[in-house]
Each structure stands twice: as C-alpha cells, then as structure tokens.
Amino acid sequence: MKSSYATVCGTVVLTAAVLASGCKREDPDRTPFDNRVFMTDVTPVRLLVERETSELEGLLAARTAKPVDEPVALTYSADESLVSLYNDANAAAALPLPAENFRMDDPTAEIPAGGVSASECTVNFVGLDALDFSEDQTYVLPVRLTEASGVDILTSRSVNFFVIREAALINVVGDIEGSYLDVEWKDPSPVSSMTQMTAEALVRFRNFDREITTLMGVEGKFLIRVGDSSFPSDQIQVTNGSYAKFPTVGNAANALPVNEWVHIAVTYDSGRLCIYVNGKLQSSGTCGYGAVNWGTYAAIDQEQSTRGFHIGYSYERKRELAGEIAEVRIWNRVLTADEIAAPDHFYTVDPASENLVAYWKFNDGAGNVVRDWSPYGNDATAPEGMKWTQVELPEK
Numbered sequence: 402m403k404s405s406y407a408t409v410c411g412t413v414v415l416t417a418a419v420l421a422s423g424c425k426r427e428d429p430d431r432t433p434f435d436n437r438v439f440m441t442d443v444t445p446v447r448l449l450v451e452r453e454t455s456e457l458e459g460l461l462a463a464r465t466a467k468p469v470d471e472p473v474a475l476t477y478s479a480d481e482s483l484v485s486l487y488n489d490a491n492a493a494a495a496l497p498l499p500a501e502n503f504r505m506d507d508p509t510a511e512i513p514a515g516g517v518s519a520s521e522c523t524v525n526f527v528g529l530d531a532l533d534f535s536e537d538q539t540y541v542l543p544v545r546l547t548e549a550s551g552v553d554i555l556t557s558r559s560v561n562f563f564v565i566r567e568a569a570l571i572n573v574v575g576d577i578e579g580s581y582l583d584v585e586w587k588d589p590s591p592v593s594s595m596t597q598m599t600a601e602a603l604v605r606f607r608n609f610d611r612e613i614t615t616l617m618g619v620e621g622k623f624l625i626r627v628g629d630s631s632f633p634s635d636q637i638q639v640t641n642g643s644y645a646k647f648p649t650v651g652n653a654a655n656a657l658p659v660n661e662w663v664h665i666a667v668t669y670d671s672g673r674l675c676i677y678v679n680g681k682l683q684s685s686g687t688c689g690y691g692a693v694n695w696g697t698y699a700a701i702d703q704e705q706s707t708r709g710f711h712i713g714y715s716y717e718r719k720r721e722l723a724g725e726i727a728e729v730r731i732w733n734r735v736l737t738a739d740e741i742a743a744p745d746h747f748y749t750v751d752p753a754s755e756n757l758v759a760y761w762k763f764n765d766g767a768g769n770v771v772r773d774w775s776p777y778g779n780d781a782t783a784p785e786g787m788k789w790t791q792v793e794l795p796e797k
Contacts, residue, residue, distance in 0.1 A: 475548065601730045647687065681742070
C-alpha cells in the first residue's frame with residue numbers, strides 16, 4: 402500500500418455494519434440467503450493528515466460470498482446522513498467532510514463473471530491542509546454501497562467510514578523487545594571518526610529487569626546503555642573504549658521511568674560527555690578520548706570477533722531493550738542544551754538539518770526496515786523482525 406493510502410483504525414467503537422443497520426450481524430460467508438455482495442472490510446478507516454499534506458487516498462473493496470454467474474456492476478456514494486450515527490456510537494463530535502475535500506472520479510466497480518472480488522474503487526481526499534483541525538476537530542465521510550446489478554446488497558456490511566483527523570507529530574513507533582537493529586552502512590563516512598557528536602532517542606522502557614539494557618552504539622568502542630554490573634540498572638551509562646565509563650557512581654535521582662516516554666540525548670566532544678534526559682542536563686564529565694566510530698557493521702553471530710553498530714543490542718542477547726523506540730538520531734556535532742530542549746525537538750526535526758547524519762524515525766509502521774531520513778539513506782534492519790505500535794505523541 403502506498404504511503405498516501407489510509408491506514409486501518411482499530412480504535413472506533415462500532416463498525417459500520419452496526420451503524421448502518423439495526424439488524425443482527427450476519428456472516429456473509431455463512432448466510433442462508435441467496436448470494437449477496439458486501440464490503441470486504443467495514444472497519445472505519447483512519448486518515449491522518451500530517452503537516453503540509455493536502456491529498457490522500459482511500460480504497461473501497463467489495464465481494465460476494467460465492468462466484469457470480471454474470472458480471473456485477475457496483476456503485477458507491479457518499480452518505481452524509483450517517484455522520485450522526487457515527488457520532489452517537491462513538492460519543493464523538495465529528496463534522497461531515499465538506500464536499501470540496503473529496504471526490505470519487507469513478508464511483509463504480511465490477512465483479513467479473515466467475516469471480517467473487519470487485520475491482521477497487523478510489524476515494525481521493527483533497528485540500529486537506531485547509532481543514533480546521535483546531536480543538537482536535539475530526540471529519541467523517543461515510544460511503545455506502547448503493548447499487549449492485551443482479552445481486553442483493555448485504556445491508557449490514559454496506560457502509561464504511563473514512564475518519565479524517567490531524568496527525569500527531571508521532572503516530573507509530575517501533576517495539577524492539579526481543580529484537581534489535583543493524584545498519585549495513587551504504588556510506589559510513591559521516592558516522593566515522595566523529596570527534597564531536599550527539600546521539601538521541603525517544604524511548605518508552607517496559608522494564609529494567611536485566612543488568613544492562615542497550616540503547617545504541619558499538620560494544621567495546623562507544624556505547625550508550627542503561628545499567629552495568631556495578632551500576633544501577635535503570636540509569637544511563639556511556640562507555641568509551643574497553644575501560645572508560647561515565648558515570649561510574651549511581652544517583653537515585655537519575656533513575657529512568659518505566660512505561661513513560663523519555664527523551665535521551667548524549668553529547669560528546671573529544672572526551673567531554675553530557676547526558677540529557679527530557680531536555681535537562683542530568684550529568685556531565687569526561688569519558689575516554691578520541692573520535693567515535695559508529696560506521697561499522699557486524700552480524701551478532703560475529704560480535705565476538707568484529708564489533709558493529711546496533712540499536713538494542715550489545716555483546717549478548719540478554720542486553721536487549723525491552724520497550725518501544727522512535728526518533729533515533731546521530732549528529733556529527735554537539736547540540737546545545739537549548740537545541741535539545743527546543744519545542745517539539747523530542748518528536749521531530751527537519752531531516753535536512755545541518756550535521757544530521759542518521760535519522761531513524763521509526764514511523765514505517767510495517768516490515769523490518771527502518772528508513773534513514775537523513776540524506777545518507779543508511780536504513781536500519783531488524784533481522785528477526787519487530788513490532789509496531791500506534792501512538793499519538795506528544796500525548797494530549
């Protein structure tokens with residue numbers, strides 16, 4: 402599915418089947434009646450309108466329970482009268498989507514003779530950047546399957562809703578518990594020999610029930626982690642080389658929360674280290690010396706002989722990160738305290754920002770590849786797969 406298509410929303414209380422009919426639900430594949438046509442999916446579709454987005458697309462699909470003898474022509478139409486039913490069912494105050502903000506250039510579809518599935522019908526959403534989303538305003542476009550030649554329509558599955566709302570800055574994140582990410586650097590030069598750098602991540606830790614939780618880096622080189630054998634398991638520690646660590650003494654005030662989103666930033670300037678949590682300086686000091694080289698790759702089964710950069714892994718599997726992650730960034734300069742604490746900085750930055758050399762937003766929403774939004778295109782991969790979670794950040 403193209404990125405401009407709507408994503409299915411599983412959060413609306415009632416399906417269109419319930420809203421469209423007071424009848425009991427019918428299983429279209431087990432109906433005792435004659436063959437009927439119905440919408441393939443009546444789960445309301447959520448369209449999230451991101452900044453500067455003006456157009457999106459949605460798809461409608463229908464099918465019959467059994468193959469049809471003759472071609473079946475279908476027609477869809479918008480039905481504004483169903484908005485009130487949507488609002489009643491969801492305790493919502495959605496407005497009908499204005500007519501100028503959608504079009505159905507061809508509201509028809511066809512099931513071929515001998516087939517069960519109809520061709521898809523496209524709904525184009527336009528001018529979305531002009532909609533008023535203040536005070537979390539939501540818009541709804543109900544679409545009904547209104548006509549079918551030679552076959553009856555299953556009324557309880559004849560309507561779907563497109564729910565249009567403003568996107569949050571972050572709408573999906575990666576869950577990497579039980580997994581990790583590698584980077585096979587197409588161009589390692591911007592993350593190699595960094596005498597100055599900043600590394601950032603937005604993380605929701607699920608627990609710290611292990612000695613070490615790995616955030617990112619290269620084991621035995623430069624690694625950002627939480628905990629150590631003689632250091633609290635819920636506090637950030639950075640290692641530089643085989644022996645340099647900072648901090649070396651724990652502080653209860655620096656404990657990270659669980660089940661809360663926390664922004665972590667680490668800056669490095671030729672040995673001088675600063676650790677920021679939620680935009681506030683937590684600790685600073687020295688940690689080794691020399692340049693940081695993160696432009697290395699090694700599969701984890703090679704880790705004992707060759708060290709590579711990973712997210713959520715170092716040395717052994719039991720040092721995984723149990724939780725969700727987003728907005729992982731590497732800069733080859735030191736960000737200032739004001740830059741780190743700037744409005745919305747935790748949730749998004751311009752991919753074209755100067756000295757931003759890796760930017761994994763974790764907004765892909767499916768699959769095991771995480772796009773690098775920086776100009777260098779060094780995508781990260783979860784070799785064993787990963788999960789995705791829908792969120793709305795910042796939380797309201």
